[in-house]
Amino acid sequence: MKALFTFFAIAAVVTSASAQNPRTGLPVPATGRTNIPFPAVRFPTVFNPGPEAKAPDFKQLVATGDYYFNQKRYNDAIDHYNRALELQADQHAKDQLLRAQALKAHEEKEMAILLEEERKANAVRIPQSEFVSKTLTNNAWKKAVLVCDVTGSMDKYNDQTLVWLKPRIEAGDSSIRGIVLFNDNKDHEINMLRGTHSFKPATYEEAAERFKSARKESNGYDVYENNIQGLLRAQADYPSAENLIMIHDNNEPWDFSLASQVTKPVHMLVCGPSAALEVSFLNLARMTKGSVHFNGLSYTNLDAYTEGQTLKVDNTMYVVRDGKFERMN
Amino acid sequence: MKQLLLSFFVFFSLQTVYGQLPVGAPGLGTVVSTVSSMGRGLRQANEAQKREREEEERDYMYTNFITLADTFYNRQQYEKAISQYQQALSYKNEQYPKDRIRLATAAQARLDGDPYQLAVDKGDSLLALSQFQPALDRYNEALALKPGEPYPKDMIAKTNLEIARWKTVHFSGLLIGGERVDEQTSRAFSNDPWSDFIITGEYPWIDRVLTFSNFSQLDGIAVPANTRLIIYSERNFRGATLLDVTGPAIIYNSASMPSDSLFTETYTAPLLQENFPPEVRTRSTSDMHQWINGSMEIRTVK
Numbered sequence: 001m002k003a004l005f006t007f008f009a010i011a012a013v014v015t016s017a018s019a020q021n022p023r024t025g026l027p028v029p030a031t032g033r034t035n036i037p038f039p040a041v042r043f044p045t046v047f048n049p050g051p052e053a054k055a056p057d058f059k060q061l062v063a064t065g066d067y068y069f070n071q072k073r074y075n076d077a078i079d080h081y082n083r084a085l086e087l088q089a090d091q092h093a094k095d096q097l098l099r100a101q102a103l104k105a106h107e108e109k110e111m112a113i114l115l116e117e118e119r120k121a122n123a124v125r126i127p128q129s130e131f132v133s134k135t136l137t138n139n140a141w142k143k144a145v146l147v148c149d150v151t152g153s154m155d156k157y158n159d160q161t162l163v164w165l166k167p168r169i170e171a172g173d174s175s176i177r178g179i180v181l182f183n184d185n186k187d188h189e190i191n192m193l194r195g196t197h198s199f200k201p202a203t204y205e206e207a208a209e210r211f212k213s214a215r216k217e218s219n220g221y222d223v224y225e226n227n228i229q230g231l232l233r234a235q236a237d238y239p240s241a242e243n244l245i246m247i248h249d250n251n252e253p254w255d256f257s258l259a260s261q262v263t264k265p266v267h268m269l270v271c272g273p274s275a276a277l278e279v280s281f282l283n284l285a286r287m288t289k290g291s292v293h294f295n296g297l298s299y300t301n302l303d304a305y306t307e308g309q310t311l312k313v314d315n316t317m318y319v320v321r322d323g324k325f326e327r328m329n
Numbered sequence: 330m331k332q333l334l335l336s337f338f339v340f341f342s343l344q345t346v347y348g349q350l351p352v353g354a355p356g357l358g359t360v361v362s363t364v365s366s367m368g369r370g371l372r373q374a375n376e377a378q379k380r381e382r383e384e385e386e387r388d389y390m391y392t393n394f395i396t397l398a399d400t401f402y403n404r405q406q407y408e409k410a411i412s413q414y415q416q417a418l419s420y421k422n423e424q425y426p427k428d429r430i431r432l433a434t435a436a437q438a439r440l441d442g443d444p445y446q447l448a449v450d451k452g453d454s455l456l457a458l459s460q461f462q463p464a465l466d467r468y469n470e471a472l473a474l475k476p477g478e479p480y481p482k483d484m485i486a487k488t489n490l491e492i493a494r495w496k497t498v499h500f501s502g503l504l505i506g507g508e509r510v511d512e513q514t515s516r517a518f519s520n521d522p523w524s525d526f527i528i529t530g531e532y533p534w535i536d537r538v539l540t541f542s543n544f545s546q547l548d549g550i551a552v553p554a555n556t557r558l559i560i561y562s563e564r565n566f567r568g569a570t571l572l573d574v575t576g577p578a579i580i581y582n583s584a585s586m587p588s589d590s591l592f593t594e595t596y597t598a599p600l601l602q603e604n605f606p607p608e609v610r611t612r613s614t615s616d617m618h619q620w621i622n623g624s625m626e627i628r629t630v631k
Contacts, residue, residue: 094511098522102544113537 058087062096069096074104125296128273132160132247135269135293140175141243144267145234147180149225149248150214157271158211161247166204177238179207181214182230195226196233227253231262243267243290250294252278259284266290276316282325391420402429407437445474452484459600461492494518497526498552498576498627502545504587505579507596514591517551517579517601529556529627533565536621546618548585552576554604557628566624571615575630577604584616 056064065080081097084090126134148154148161168176181197197214201207227248234244244262247269259280266288268281277294285292286302293299295314302325305311310328311318317328398413411433414426438446452467465488472481495518499505502523506514515521525542532538539547550572552558557575562568572580581587592610596602613620 095522098544099541102522102541105544106540110537 056083058084058090061087062090062093065093065096065100069100072103072107074100074107078104121297127296128271130160131271131293131296132157132269133164135298136161136164136245139267139291139293139298141245141267142175143177143240143242144175144245145178145180145238145241145243146176147182147227147230147234147244147246147248148211149227149230149246149271150181150183150211151218151225151249152215153249154247154271155215157247157269158215162204162208162211165201165207169201169204169207177241178234179210180230180234180237181211182226182233183214183218184225196230198233198237225249225251225253226255228255228258228262231266232258235262235264245269247271250278250281252280256280256284259287262288264288268292268294270294276327277313279318279325279327282311282313282318286325387420391417391423394420395426398426398429402433405436405440407433407440411437445471445478448474449481449484452481456484456488456491459491459598461488461495464488491518494520494526495553496556497528498550498556498558500525500527500539500542500547501549501551502542503548504581504585504591505549505551506591507594507598507601515549516598517596517605518553527627529629531566531624531626533624535560535623535625538625539621543621547621548582548617550578550580550617551605552578552580555630557626557630559626559628560620560623561625562620562623564622564624566626568623571620571623572613577609579605579610580613580617581610582617583612583614584618587612 061080061084065077065084068074068077068080077100078097081093081100084093085097146161146165148158150158165176178198178200182195184195197210199206199210201210225248227246231244231246234241241264244264244266246266249272250270262284266284267290268285270277270281270292273295277292281292281294282299282302284290285299286305289303291298291300292302297313299311299313302311305320305325307320307323309320311325315329318325319328320326394413394417398410398417401407401410401413411430414430414433417423417426418430435446435449439450448467448471452464452471455461455464455467465485468481468485468488472478472485475481499515499518501515501521503513503515505517507516508514509516509519509521515524518526520526523541523545525539527538536543542548550558552574554577555575558572559570560572562571574580581591593607596605
């Protein structure tokens with residue numbers, strides 16, 4: 001007995017060294033539950049008497065399947081209808097299962113088509129280094145006026161415009177009726193004659209010089225660009241023109257309220273890759289039956305988009321609401 | 330004394346194994362919480378047993394009341410049946426007694442000659458016969474008698490949906506007949522998981538328009554009266570014209586070898602039989618499975 005007593009006494013002393021003190025050493029409960037000091041293990045029959053979780057019955061499975069179906073989570077819906085049908089034959093569950101399978105297949109097919117369209121679009125995407133010159137070459141707009149933004153951010157694109165213009169000016173090409181240059185306007189003052197320059201170049205050197213001198217008037221206030229005043233000037237100075245080609249950056253024009261006065265089709269070459277195309281350019285193209293060319297791709301027939309129809313430009317979605325494009329994301 | 334000390338050491342040396350109590354200073358709080366947690370466990374176990382007993386009792390009472398109510402219902406003693414179903418509902422909130430109360434109320438009203446119930450019944454009969462406009466009239470009559478009732482409103486919406494469906498072209502992944510037989514035939518202009526109903530318009534690529542009928546494979550088309558359907562072999566309205574038909578017409582996929590009985594059967598629904606007699610049922614000139622690669626126009630003809 002003595003030996004047993006000694007053994008337990010020693011065992012108690014030795015093991016107590018590694019024991020946790022509930023007052024100081026217990027781990028902080030992470031779940032918010034009260035830490036139960038004893039026993040450390042919950043005995044399931046006595047201390048956890050709660051009923052075990054029941055497997056969902058047929059009705060629950062169908063109801064959950066319907067919920068997922070309405071949420072367009074077809075995989076989950078299919079799973080639940082299948083499980084329900086294992087329990088009981090039912091016409092509704094069977095029909096819904098078939099519908100969910102069909103809709104899932106349709107969604108997958110649509111996704112594949114969209115990916116293929118995107119792949120094809122990317123294959124014909126024009127690099128920024130040739131964006132202006134190639135777009136102008138690919139779209140032979142007749143009786144057109146070039147309306148060019150000459151603010152600082154546009155320098156490399158205006159170089160492309162001049163390169164494209166050179167052989168046409170030298171050959172006496174009459175498809176370009178004139179050129180209007182516009183820059184920015186820190187006063188927000190509507191004055192077509194102050195912020196814009198209109199001319200019909202006789203030589204390439206003259207055109208280059210006019211671009212250079214107009215560029216010097218730029219204030220560097222990129223967000224106050226006179227896009228619409230430039231278009232109105234082109235419309236007024238060259239009434240025989242049938243198309244207006246605007247080459248500009250992706251800033252919202254501050255004078256967009258004047259856009260309703262533009263009556264000729266406007267074809268916009270929106271320069272510089274950007275996170276999202278400014279929606280007012282889509283609306284201007286829609287209003288005038290023109291087109292938008294952005295990040296190497298072309299968007300035409302925008303006036304044919306009906307209410308609720310969507311347009312994807314790069315990663316941005318636009319939808320027609322109340323007759324106008326609105327950005328969705 | 331020695332035995333007391335021994336049991337004391339045995340107890341606390343074992344606790345150190347769990348690592349939950351200190352050997353030297355258990356403290357009164359620890360002892361109290363230990364005892365109370367055991368007590369809580371026992372109480373919870375007791376409550377769970379009680380809940381189980383109550384549930385069994387509820388099941389028993391519910392089943393008894395339902396059995397009794399069904400007996401009254403079958404004997405056409407509807408008022409008594411309703412009262413018993415209500416008792417059953419007080420034990421369990423299930424759909425079955427609710428449905429039966431609605432049926433019993435309607436049956437009682439029918440016995441009493443209630444004009445609302447008679448109008449609803451007439452509307453239901455007419456709708457079953459696909460006589461949409463008369464059915465609409467009866468439901469509107471019922472709604473005028475009891476404006477708060479949801480049933481006639483639901484049925485008006487359903488009838489309008491049926492009328493709208495009859496202005497579309499019905500495409501099915503099954504052959505189209507007078508009755509729905511799963512995996513074999515779709516009933517013309519009835520919704521099922523193999524059918525698409527397409528409105529007037531121009532569709533440059535059929536495959537993108539059809540969802541359910543081409544999930545299996547397109548095998549049947551029903552064109553209503555005053556509607557023209559033109560199908561082209563290629564996208565964007567190019568290629569050969571595979572079909573140019575003005576309704577009423579039912580077209581079966583010849584490649585699926587439809588049985589002769591489909592061309593001669595008399596449809597039980599009068600509306601279907603009137604619109605699609607055997608003379609307007611034809612076979613396609615080519616395999617309809619390939620048609621989804623083409624385009625189509627659906628026009629209204631006056």
